[in-house]
Amino acid sequence: MAWNVSGLMRMGRFLLLVIFFLPCEVTSSVLTVNNRTENYILDTGLGSQESLECAVQNHTREEELLWYREEGTVDLKSGNKLNSSSVCVSSISENDNGVTFTCKLQRDQSVSVSVVLNVIFPPILSGDDFQTVEEGRDVKLVCSVKSNPPAQMMWYKNSNFLNLEKNYQVLQTSESLQLSITKVEKSDNGTYSCVANSSLQTETKDFHLIVKDRTVTMPIEPIIAACAVVFLTLCFGLIARRKRIMKLCIKDEDPQRDTAL
């Protein structure tokens, strides 16, 4: 039985070798997307529509084509697969920026042409419009940005270029511009504008920071402890006094007893 299994395995390996060394069918077929044989970048804009037509050239037989959006296959109608195939990308949004569409030959997927969408759009800013912070606390204003081409970013306060004072710290990433304020003071109250300047457009978003008075918080634990001490003192006091009161009562009763006797 064991011999049989290893025999089968050897046979399997042999078959695999045979398959590997079988002369591959030479694919002379070439793919084109919108008449281009090489991968390329397609510049487009928001709301646009792009049609990508993939066609097989120099084919000796009928070829089936596949389309991929990134790693996922695109569902194609049956009449849109053989020898040529089109996909239409409509209502292009900023989220389509950088997305790759690839056409492949079904029979030999190494034959492919890719198109990367380069969606050009003005800066899009987002974040919390209003933030309330207590005096003395730390706060962070986060201005999220999407822009292609990338925008030059800066903060303004009450329409003046933000003076980077001691308690301000600015951090810029590809996705946001942040302003951290430590130990907020009353004077930090105001409107902070996040400005994104791209070659297409300058966009501004206002962030309102409202600095509240410091609220005096009662330390709860010491209060409980103090209450307990007061309560216990009262209790002991009462017990001690009760003994004295009792004694007084007994003394008071004694003369009556005397008189009664």
Ligand SMILES: *[C@@H]1O[C@H](CO)[C@@H](O)[C@H](O)[C@H]1NC(C)=O
């Ligand atoms: C591809 O080329 C053909 C002929 O040269 C032309 O008719 C067709 O419009 C082109 N297609 C695209 C998408 O450019």
Ligand SMILES: *[C@@H]1O[C@H](CO)[C@@H](O)[C@H](O)[C@H]1NC(C)=O
């Ligand atoms: C098709 O084949 C011919 C001859 O083999 C060649 O000259 C031509 O460049 C090929 N076309 C493409 C698109 O590769």
Ligand SMILES: *[C@@H]1O[C@H](CO)[C@@H](O)[C@H](O)[C@H]1NC(C)=O
């Ligand atoms: C695809 O191309 C092959 C070879 O040129 C041809 O025989 C076949 O009819 C074509 N099929 C379609 C659906 O165009």
Ligand SMILES: *[C@@H]1O[C@H](CO)[C@@H](O)[C@H](O)[C@H]1NC(C)=O
């Ligand atoms: C604090 O800033 C907000 C937002 O800019 C503003 O509406 C408000 O009047 C300011 N309050 C004070 C006391 O300056």
Ligand SMILES: *[C@@H]1O[C@H](CO)[C@@H](O)[C@H](O)[C@H]1NC(C)=O
């Ligand atoms: C935006 O940047 C351009 C140069 O890149 C400059 O000329 C322009 O003044 C800037 N606009 C603002 C509002 O900063």
